[in-house]
Amino acid sequence: MKKKTIIIINAIMALFFAILFYKNYIGINLFLFELAAVPLMFYINRPVKLNFFSGAILGSVVISVIMVVLLNTSWSIFINIFMLFTLSAVLSYQGFRSYIHAFAETFFRVFSSQVSIFIPWSNQIAVKNENSKPTNRMSSSKVLYLIIIPVAIVILFLIIYSQASSVFYRQFEEVFNAIGEFIRSINFLFVVMIIFGLVVGNALFMKSWAVGLHSNDLKSTDSLFRTKKRHFTPFKTNGLKMQFLSGIVLLGSLNVLILYFNILDFIFLWFGFKWDGSFLKEFVHEGTWLLVFSVFLSAAIALFFFKGNLNYFSKNKWLKRLTIAWIAQNIVMTISVMLRNYWYINYFGLAYKRIAVLFFLLLTMVGLITIIIKILNKKSSFYLWRVNGLALVFVLALTTCLNWDLHIAKFNFKHYDRALIDYRFMARLNNSALPYTIKTPSELQEINAVQEKVMPFDIHQDYLWDIYVYEVEVFAKREKFIKRYNHMNWLEWNLADYQTFKRMQK
Numbered sequence: 001m002k003k004k005t006i007i008i009i010n011a012i013m014a015l016f017f018a019i020l021f022y023k024n025y026i027g028i029n030l031f032l033f034e035l036a037a038v039p040l041m042f043y044i045n046r047p048v049k050l051n052f053f054s055g056a057i058l059g060s061v062v063i064s065v066i067m068v069v070l071l072n073t074s075w076s077i078f079i080n081i082f083m084l085f086t087l088s089a090v091l092s093y094q095g096f097r098s099y100i101h102a103f104a105e106t107f108f109r110v111f112s113s114q115v116s117i118f119i120p121w122s123n124q125i126a127v128k129n130e131n132s133k134p135t136n137r138m139s140s141s142k143v144l145y146l147i148i149i150p151v152a153i154v155i156l157f158l159i160i161y162s163q164a165s166s167v168f169y170r171q172f173e174e175v176f177n178a179i180g181e182f183i184r185s186i187n188f189l190f191v192v193m194i195i196f197g198l199v200v201g202n203a204l205f206m207k208s209w210a211v212g213l214h215s216n217d218l219k220s221t222d223s224l225f226r227t228k229k230r231h232f233t234p235f236k237t238n239g240l241k242m243q244f245l246s247g248i249v250l251l252g253s254l255n256v257l258i259l260y261f262n263i264l265d266f267i268f269l270w271f272g273f274k275w276d277g278s279f280l281k282e283f284v285h286e287g288t289w290l291l292v293f294s295v296f297l298s299a300a301i302a303l304f305f306f307k308g309n310l311n312y313f314s315k316n317k318w319l320k321r322l323t324i325a326w327i328a329q330n331i332v333m334t335i336s337v338m339l340r341n342y343w344y345i346n347y348f349g350l351a352y353k354r355i356a357v358l359f360f361l362l363l364t365m366v367g368l369i370t371i372i373i374k375i376l377n378k379k380s381s382f383y384l385w386r387v388n389g390l391a392l393v394f395v396l397a398l399t400t401c402l403n404w405d406l407h408i409a410k411f412n413f414k415h416y417d418r419a420l421i422d423y424r425f426m427a428r429l430n431n432s433a434l435p436y437t438i439k440t441p442s443e444l445q446e447i448n449a450v451q452e453k454v455m456p457f458d459i460h461q462d463y464l465w466d467i468y469v470y471e472v473e474v475f476a477k478r479e480k481f482i483k484r485y486n487h488m489n490w491l492e493w494n495l496a497d498y499q500t501f502k503r504m505q506k
Contacts, residue, residue, distance in 0.1 A: 015194060018193035018197050027068075031068065049095075054090045054096065065080050095217070097220075112211075251323055262333060292337065295334060328372070349412040434478055
């Protein structure tokens, strides 16, 4: 498509963007914007051939924007915008199969697309018609250098000379007064929204050059192929055999070590855990991330030994067995980390990071299973990036389908008889949780009394809010929400705010 056509489309969409979002919260306006933007992205990049990966990205955009209208959580908004820009890169550079490559290209495209308008596309697009004849139409770069820059410099010197000489100023006084009246009549916030809309439109619609990861993605394969290399050294070496023996010794020792660790976890964590009344900081925070680091280090060790020709070594049977046993034991360790997180939730309630850890560990388990598949079926590293990237896309789309703030509020207050209520955190949940965080003074007194009995530590420490501060904060938040809801227009509408308002009326 011609650059001039895309510039016109971008200008119209920037104005549409400003109308939708000017002084408005995000709601149905985001859905309306994407309802226009996504078909335009397909139209600009036609013909479009969707593969499984690009279809998954499109599906995640559709699901997340629907969740924005239904749930309106910050997370669903973030994931939707994130996936929308990724979809733009996937449609612009078609054929992607790995999310890691697509994400990197998306990041660079957000910036390169902003300057693409000033660069001739023949310098950016690899495939072009060699028989096409040059045209005499004025390009964007000519407009910049022949019109925009000279006019800007002339205006700058006009201002300087006017300030330096009152006689010179009087010659142009009427012009300056007219310009001043025009500037005062401009709504600068609306202009800023148009400019921001142009930036977003450039990232979504404008053609730009790929940084090279796209071509790498197209050339990569799932299968691993044996490569024969000739080493010119003054001494004899048995590289594969030494790697094999090193792997046997290392993985044999590591299997014994992790087996002992897992046995201790079975005894003291799986079947014999008893809370000693501590804040479980070392047990969960430091312990969890150290174990996660060990799992990633284990995966790196396994990939090191099976990155190349050792896959084809005729006597590697026991090395494969030891590596698979090592990875399997790391999966057991990952389940133990999940159990640590479970006990933390059991005694200290749900929170964002604790939920994120569960999904992160789920993806970690998927990664470990794909490493086993790679070793057994001689798969390449690209296979790992591709499959785990798809798993990440599906998990991110899945996480937008629940209103986590609402479920956190319901779960934590439901289990106040065993889990600590962090009033500061509960007061800062989003508005959809308000009907479940608003408590009467008598309810708060009852919760506080129970907490004092079941918690083996002082719940009135300085960094923990008391019920009186919490009551004031939640009441102010409720009043602010009602005031905002009563002044909302239809572009800001979303189901979550509507349901919250109705629940509070009851």
